[in-house]
Amino acid sequence: MYALVDCNNFYVSCERVFRPDLRDKPVLVLSNNDGCVVALSNECKQLGIHRGVPLYQIQDMIKQHDIAVFSSNYTLYGDMSNRVMQLLTDMSPDIEIYSIDEAFLDLSGFDLIDLESYGRQLSRVVVKSTGIAVGIGVAPTKTLAKIAGRFAKKYPGYKGTCVIDNDEKRLKALKLTDISDVWGIGRRNVTKLKALGIMTAYDLTLRSKSWIQSKLTIVGVRLWLELKGTPCIEREDSRARKSICTSRSFGEMVSTYDELAESVAYFASRGASKLRKQHSVASMITVFIYTNRFREDLPQYTTSQSLKLSSPVSDSVQIVEAALQALRMIFREGYLYKKSGVILQNISSDEAIQLSLFNKKDTKKLNKISQVMDEINRKNGDDTVHLAVQQMDRNNNTANEQAVKWRLKEDYKSARFTTNLKEIIQVNAK
DNA sequence: TCTGGGGTCCTAGGACCC
DNA sequence: TCTGGGGTCCTAGGACCC
Numbered sequence: 001m002y003a004l005v006d007c008n009n010f011y012v013s014c015e016r017v018f019r020p021d022l023r024d025k026p027v028l029v030l031s032n033n034d035g036c037v038v039a040l041s042n043e044c045k046q047l048g049i050h051r052g053v054p055l056y057q058i059q060d061m062i063k064q065h066d067i068a069v070f071s072s073n074y075t076l077y078g079d080m081s082n083r084v085m086q087l088l089t090d091m092s093p094d095i096e097i098y099s100i101d102e103a104f105l106d107l108s109g110f111d112l113i114d115l116e117s118y119g120r121q122l123s124r125v126v127v128k129s130t131g132i133a134v135g136i137g138v139a140p141t142k143t144l145a146k147i148a149g150r151f152a153k154k155y156p157g158y159k160g161t162c163v164i165d166n167d168e169k170r171l172k173a174l175k176l177t178d179i180s181d182v183w184g185i186g187r188r189n190v191t192k193l194k195a196l197g198i199m200t201a202y203d204l205t206l207r208s209k210s211w212i213q214s215k216l217t218i219v220g221v222r223l224w225l226e227l228k229g230t231p232c233i234e235r236e237d238s239r240a241r242k243s244i245c246t247s248r249s250f251g252e253m254v255s256t257y258d259e260l261a262e263s264v265a266y267f268a269s270r271g272a273s274k275l276r277k278q279h280s281v282a283s284m285i286t287v288f289i290y291t292n293r294f295r296e297d298l299p300q301y302t303t304s305q306s307l308k309l310s311s312p313v314s315d316s317v318q319i320v321e322a323a324l325q326a327l328r329m330i331f332r333e334g335y336l337y338k339k340s341g342v343i344l345q346n347i348s349s350d351e352a353i354q355l356s357l358f359n360k361k362d363t364k365k366l367n368k369i370s371q372v373m374d375e376i377n378r379k380n381g382d383d384t385v386h387l388a389v390q391q392m393d394r395n396n397n398t399a400n401e402q403a404v405k406w407r408l409k410e411d412y413k414s415a416r417f418t419t420n421l422k423e424i425i426q427v428n429a430k
Numbered sequence: 431t432c433t434g435g436g437g438t439c440c441t442a443g444g445a446c447c448c
Numbered sequence: 449t450c451t452g453g454g455g456t457c458c459t460a461g462g463a464c465c466c
Contacts, residue, residue, distance in 0.1 A: 031434035038434070056432040072434085099466045186464045217440065219464080236438080245436055294433055341435090438465080447456080 001138055001165070002231075003105040003119060004145040005088055005126075007081075008133045008153065010101035011039035014080045015070050017131035018417045026067040030055055033249050033409045034071055071410035079418045083130050091122055096235045104142055104235070119161030139164040142233050143226035146183040147173050147201065167229075174202035174227060184223045189216060201227055240278045240347065246271040247341020250406035253292060257331050260289060260340055261324055263406045265389040267342040268323035272316040275344055276374060279351070281312035282344035285319065287326040292338035301335045312348060315366035316373065319344070320387055340406075 007013060011029040016022050026043035030036065037044075037053050047065060049058060055069075062069060081100045089095050094106035107115065119136040127133050137149030144164055151173065152162040164170050180190040182201050192215070198204050204212070205227050212224045222232045246267040254260060264287055275282055288304035305326040313319060323342050376385050383390075415423035 033432095033434070035433050052434090054433040059432090102466075184464065188463060217463095219440065241437075243437075247435070249434065292433090339434095436466090438463100440463085441461090443459090445456100445458085448454090 001107040001110060001115065001140055002142050002145045003092075003107055003115075003122075004137045004142065004149045005103050005105065005122065006135050006137075006149050006153075007084060007101035008135060009039055009041055010081075010132070011070075011072065011077055012041045013132045014073075014077050015068075015414055016041075017080070018414065019068070022068050026065055027070070028067060029070045029072055030412065031072060033251060034411055035249070038072065069412050071413040073414050073416065075416045075419055076414065079416075080130065080132060084126055084132055084134070087126050087129055088122065091125065096237045098237070104145065107138070115163050115165065116161055119163070120159060123160045134160070136161040137164075138162070139170075140229050141226040141231040143183050143223060144170065144173070144229070147177050147181075150177070150181060170229065171202065174205060175200055177201040179204060182223070182227070184219065189220075240280050240349070241274075242345075242347055244271050244274050244282070244344040244347070245341060246274070246343075247288070247339065248406075248408065249339045250337070251409035252405040253336040253338050254405050255333075255336055257327075257333075259404075259406060260331060260337055261327060262390060262404070263340045264289075264323050264327050264342060265320050265387065267340065268320045269316040269387060269390060271342050271344045272314060272319040272370065273374060273377075275314045275319075275347070276350075276370060279349065280347045281314045281350045282319075282347050283309045283312040284345040285309065285322050285326065286343040286345065287323050287330070288341050288343075289327070289330060289337055290339040291335050295336075298336055299334065301332060303330045305330045306345075308346075311363070312346070312350075313363060313366075314350060315363065315370040316387060317366050317369065318363070320389060324389070 012027045015027060015029065024043070025041075026047060027041040028037050028044050028049065029039040031038045034055055036055065037049060037051055037058070040049055040051065044067060047061060047067075049061065061067065077100060084101075085095070085097050085103060088103055088105065092105040092107075093109070096104045096106070098104055110118070115138045119138055123134050123136055135149050135153040137145045137147065137152050138161070139145040139148045148162040148164045152158045152160055155162075164173055177200055179185055179193050179198055179200055180187075182204070185193070193204070196215070198207075204224060207224075209221060209224065212220045216223070225232050248263070248267070250263065254263075268285070268287075284306060286304055286306040288302075290302045291298060291300050293300065293302070307322050307326050309318070309322055327340075373385050377383065415427050417424060417427070
């Protein structure tokens, strides 16, 4: 059996831990640049607000219903997530952290344990120790555990834990689950399946394997088996990433090469440090730049450029250099750019590197420099030291230099309560 | 005025090999 | 008129997840 542990409205719950006055009030959390809604409290859901709606479209409702609005604070959410996951790790034999707010527990060997009371104990401990409420679904496959988890949250009768441990419960749950609520069936396939008369998860299980294969490929067959009780979804944690993408929309559009280059250098070096963290190297890099696709009145330019590196590397110097080389190949004057990004690909372990005959760079030395930078930044905070091209501290200069336009816009950000002493003191002083 | 970021997997089709 | 068989690798695009 598997247990899915899923935090309720996770980002909202994190904000509420430090703002208990908002417990029963409508709260929402925005995406980067305060663009769209990414998390909402149940009160907001009841008002008809949906995930993904742009902020400007709901300004009136926010005023009218006095909705509390937060910019996303990933430092805070990441730290709260670690606390929840640590508790789950302590209380279970085998945990797979699936996302920032979800984990699967492998319950092999729990045959003699009452899974319902085990689930309730887990959720009691988590909410008491962290302030974050969780829903728990228990079932023989991950896909069924997801379905059980939905029931746990939807019906108060389950008291936060729903267990599917026999065929009668399984079939009942499948019949009550709309096809659009099945994990792995997205918008496109919902339209397709409903047109074919498949309305519930149960309807899907009635079709033959070959029918599923022809409509939904091998992915659908796995899902079909999972719904019927045969586990076939592998765990995907603890694997090194196969690609690492770092990108951001800008707070304000930028037009010059220099501004774009700063952003690309910054993303490239952040990517390089993620790469080193998982002990990998990359031998291909892609840089992309976008104009603002919503501004139909402006000329549009969206492009990318990939470069193969002469040997796999992970040091910031070589990766930033390659990224800027790619950017020079695609940059065009006369556009207002809204977003850039860097993708590191062809990733392999840093233990067995095929060295190039032609790479004249002293990779050993550059790696050492990056290691030292990582160490300093780990102790003193991100970007304490960085490459000069990144121009991190330009905002602090008193000269008439322009502010860094591409920096994120975050007007409603809470303090990093659990990780940043200076901010905690400021909040207390207030 | 204002519209997120970071991933994975699968398939089809083309280039190329013997 | 008639034009093989079997394979790998790479890429772009689509679909999905949180």
